[in-house]
Amino acid sequence: MTLLSVRDLVVEIPSRRGLARPIDGVSFDIEKGEILGIVGESGAGKSLTGAAITGLLPNPGRIAGGMVLFDGNRIDDLPATRMRRLRGRRIGMIFQDPLTTLDPLFTVGQQLVETMRTHLPLSDTAARTRARDWLDRVGIPAANRRIDAYPHEFSGGQRQRVVIALALCAEPDLLIADEPTTALDVSVQAHIIALLRALARERGTAVMLITHDMGVIAEIADRVAVMYAGRIVEIGPVDAVIRHPTHPYTDGLMGTIPSVARRLDRLRQIDGSMPRPNGTRDAMPVGCAFHPRCPKVFDRCRQERPVLHTAGASLVACWLA
């Protein structure tokens, strides 16, 4: 069953230099219990897509087109108060930096209890018991004692786990995780990955996982969407996209990632860099946004912008697919 459906989403940010379009026609669905990975380089629009869905676009950004359907209802045009109720209760969020998400003046127990009591019909004691269980589940040792500790008393990895507990304690149907493991060391990262996967499998939570780490995606995502310059260039089952990438950008991207399994003399490289829609460095090219860096470019790419169409198990935006 489709839980989240994003249709032709366009985000615009007006600035002195003119109107930037950091997201330009993004569409995808997430099923219940599915983990969708969103990958791409910095500035590709991954985080902004997450922000647009949750109604947390930074000012003066706005949704200029398309729609977001959650559980069959439009949520992109909800008033702020109703959106706030939806957020937290049915849509949980995890951000990259665990310090900014936690309030330094309250113990983690208080923060968990407050979140749960806002969204669920629970008594104070019941909420506290649940808070302890959540800390336990996300792997905080001695949760019984630690529930009364303040955020600064936790290490970075533990704080991120507290943030995850906070996002999950209201039992949302959709979790939007923006680089949840980027700030963490690999051994801690492994825990978080295992936890997210268990949630999707056991509770049927849908997860939108935004990251630039292909390794993480390969391990837990069911499907993956590759973004480039504000658009999805390829979306499909994780095996298909990673092992048999169709879009020249995805193909190039896979080649650039060093692996521990084999050592190559040279990494493949994609020359140049991604155009930024803010127009400071490189203006967006006409036609396919990737054409100036594409090894397989031909005339049509320079004139017409490709749309997503079926290629094998995936959808690919490329004239060659």
Place this chain on the structure above:
Amino acid sequence: MLQVASVTHRYDVSRPWLHRVLAGEPRQHLTAVDNVSFRIEAGETLSLVGESGCGKSTLARLAVGLHAPSEGTIRFQGETLSSVRAQPALRRQLNMIFQDPYSSLNPRWRVRDVIGEPIRVFGLAADRVAQRRRVETLLLQVGLAAEDGEKYPHQFSGGQRQRISIARALASEPAFLVCDEPTSALDVSVQAQILNLMRDLQHRLGLTLLFISHNLAVVRHMSDRIGVMYLGRIVEIGPADEIFHNPRHPYTRLLLEALPDMTRTGRPRNPVGGEIPNPIDPPSGCPFHPRCPLANPRCTREKPALLLHGKTEIACHAVEEGRLPDQLCANRGCGQVACL
């Protein structure tokens, strides 16, 4: 090329004097690097890997002489670092590339001045024309255009700035470069460009590299030898292939096991518990024993010494006593990394 002998580095992390006096606290020290020894031969790349707080960046700073070690000696081409730093002709052979290409370049200087500074300081160019020509050569060498020298750092992207950092490091004509996480601030496609560039330059100029990273895949790509660090100590050091195909220290195995990898979609994992302990108050004996599945009473008492086993040096009682299970991993289908 570089010889590090029993080097220890402590940071004073005491609270301010008044706090200490009022609370009756003693001074506190954090041992960031604890009795570390290794050597780097000319022309090779040694990488140090480990998680945050393991002391790898401190070691990088010690190796170029930005810090003086609390104990032990570091020798560069046979001379102690303090005497190297007193001799410009030797000092210019040591240089460093930093992690953050945004904060390591002076935003008020044109790129040609940034790159030209080492040339001017060490008197490597006869006159200004020669200096300018040298800067242009360096820019071309790192894949930028000669005209880019007129621009300011903010006009470049992260990857281009890291190229400028590399050009600046090469300007003093070094023999030995310390690279502290040179690509961790960059996107993967840009990272590949920089890693390729660094390897090309190393081959062409015969550079020796000390490469610091937390990313095992990057390290695998770059290194001849690898040292794995945990809480200020080297726990395993040896040829790169050996470390990846036959890791023996339980911590090295944990790191490789925990690593997400593209080639293994949907792999089941059983993460090893625990986190890095507080380095101000490290565990007794082997610092890894609270997380180690093979720990026994000896591990809690005695610090293991780095001993040679085959081609690798390993600091582990379990390896020394032959208690290490050595089956290769079969269930994951990788056939390479032995897991516990």
